[in-house]
Amino acid sequence: NATLQDFDPEIAQVLDRELGRQRDYLEMIASENFVPRSVLQAQGSVLTNKYAEGYPGRRYYGGCEEVDVAESIAIDRAKALFGAEYANVQPHSGATANAAVLHALINAGDKIMGLSLAHGGHLTHGMKLNFSGKLYDVSAYGLDEATHRIEMDKVREQALATRPDVIIAGWSAYPRHLDFAAFREIADEVGAKLWTDMAHFAGLVAAGLHPSPVPHSDVVSSTIHKTLGGPRSGLIVSRDTALAKKLNSAVFPGQQGGPLMHVIAAKAVALKAAAAPEFKERMERVLEGARIIADRLTSPDAIEAGVNVVTGGTDVHLVLADLRHSPLDGQQAEDLLHEVGITVNRNAVPFDPRPPMVTSGVRIGTAALASRGFGAEEFTEVADVIATALKGGADIDALRARVAKLADSFPLYEGLAQ
Ligand code: PLP
Numbered sequence: 001n002a003t004l005q006d007f008d009p010e011i012a013q014v015l016d017r018e019l020g021r022q023r024d025y026l027e028m029i030a031s032e033n034f035v036p037r038s039v040l041q042a043q044g045s046v047l048t049n050k051y052a053e054g055y056p057g058r059r060y061y062g063g064c065e066e067v068d069v070a071e072s073i074a075i076d077r078a079k080a081l082f083g084a085e086y087a088n089v090q091p092h093s094g095a096t097a098n099a100a101v102l103h104a105l106i107n108a109g110d111k112i113m114g115l116s117l118a119h120g121g122h123l124t125h126g127m128k129l130n131f132s133g134k135l136y137d138v139s140a141y142g143l144d145e146a147t148h149r150i151e152m153d154k155v156r157e158q159a160l161a162t163r164p165d166v167i168i169a170g171w172s173a174y175p176r177h178l179d180f181a182a183f184r185e186i187a188d189e190v191g192a193k194l195w196t197d198m199a200h201f202a203g204l205v206a207a208g209l210h211p212s213p214v215p216h217s218d219v220v221s222s223t224i225h226k227t228l229g230g231p232r233s234g235l236i237v238s239r240d241t242a243l244a245k246k247l248n249s250a251v252f253p254g255q256q257g258g259p260l261m262h263v264i265a266a267k268a269v270a271l272k273a274a275a276a277p278e279f280k281e282r283m284e285r286v287l288e289g290a291r292i293i294a295d296r297l298t299s300p301d302a303i304e305a306g307v308n309v310v311t312g313g314t315d316v317h318l319v320l321a322d323l324r325h326s327p328l329d330g331q332q333a334e335d336l337l338h339e340v341g342i343t344v345n346r347n348a349v350p351f352d353p354r355p356p357m358v359t360s361g362v363r364i365g366t367a368a369l370a371s372r373g374f375g376a377e378e379f380t381e382v383a384d385v386i387a388t389a390l391k392g393g394a395d396i397d398a399l400r401a402r403v404a405k406l407a408d409s410f411p412l413y414e415g416l417a418q
Pocket residue numbers: 031092093094095096098122124170171172197198199200223232233234
């Protein structure tokens with residue numbers, strides 16, 4: 001019963017240093033967040049010891065009475081939060097949730113149509129090295145070359161031409177709302193199922209600050225760990241109970257064995273948090289922060305230095321900085337911001353002239369800093385630090401000091417010792 005520190009100091013040190021890194025840097029990777037301590041506690045609990053193949057009340061193992069309660073609570077909370085009739089909280093991750101959705105809806109060899117990876121789609125939406133690109137016949141749709149938006153008349157044209165069995169709405173890097181009603185109409189017109197992957201914007205949907213895909217889609221999948229702010233894992237919801245059996249068996253035994261009951265308990269906690277009024281207030285700060293950053297990166301001095309943002313702004317928790325006209329490429333911008341103390345990821349912009357490992361953009365998200373407590377004032381300061389860095393020639397030490405001041409003013413996991 002030795003503590004981690006006593007038994008394995010090497011790993012204990014990694015945890016300690018990582019806590020330090022999360023405290024000292026400003027986390028702006030759009031797919032990341034900080035979970036509340038209650039989530040850390042549930043996830044680091046004895047529930048990790050339990051095998052529970054099956055579903056609540058129908059398990060293949062004895063001793064599931066307590067984990068059944070946790071999973072049933074998580075299911076009820078997910079349904080209530082997203083206005084769904086069905087929820088599956090077992091997917092280990094967003095990718096396995098997505099694999100299960102396709103497995104439930106169609107057969108290998110059938111046709112899918114999702115946003116291309118290069119234009120902001122996800123690997124599981126049909127990328128050629130992913131299971132989705134190998135098992136299914138893919139025709140990706142892209143963004144409009146002039147507006148850099150998903151134009152629904154083009155999506156419709158392509159759907160009529162290729163007649164997909166599943167149309168996928170959802171993205172990993174796209175700064176605007178989707179028109180779910182238009183996706184529904186197109187799906188109905190061509191006889192396709194509509195699957196929305198709301199992994200990125202699920203927190204905004206939960207807060208009522210983003211249109212919900214649930215009423216329009218046959219199936220909606222998500223991660224819990226991005227804007228939703230919970231443990232790293234996946235979720236499937238639907239308003240169509242007729243799909244319940246197929247979806248359940250696609251997750252287990254289709255994709256997975258034993259569910260991660262400690263993660264499911266942590267998911268239940270996160271779903272409770274997301275239903276609280278404070279969560280809506282936090283999501284409002286997320287959106288405000290992203291708008292402040294977009295405004296700063298499109299101000300005259302930024303534009304003059306070759307910086308801009310894709311689509312000229314944002315409706316969501318992220319901004320895609322467009323560096324096609326800047327001397328910095330995406331990799332250099334990511335490295336520079338790291339030096340300043342801000343963590344982001346480089347990201348292709350639509351029709352990017354540079355290769356995917358370099359890119360001409362960075363994706364900047366505000367969810368994690370909003371969880372840390374940032375509001376308009378702090379986001380204005382961060383936006384100025386980012387703009388000053390990206391314009392080039394800045395005093396890095398001075399910017400690093402401004403970042404350190406912000407980080408120090410918003411302590412993270414105070415008193416937590418790993
Ligand atoms: N779907 C979308 C839209 C995503 O952006 C991501 C993650 O980046 C995933 C699914 C996959 O989630 P995970 O990394 O948990 O497999």
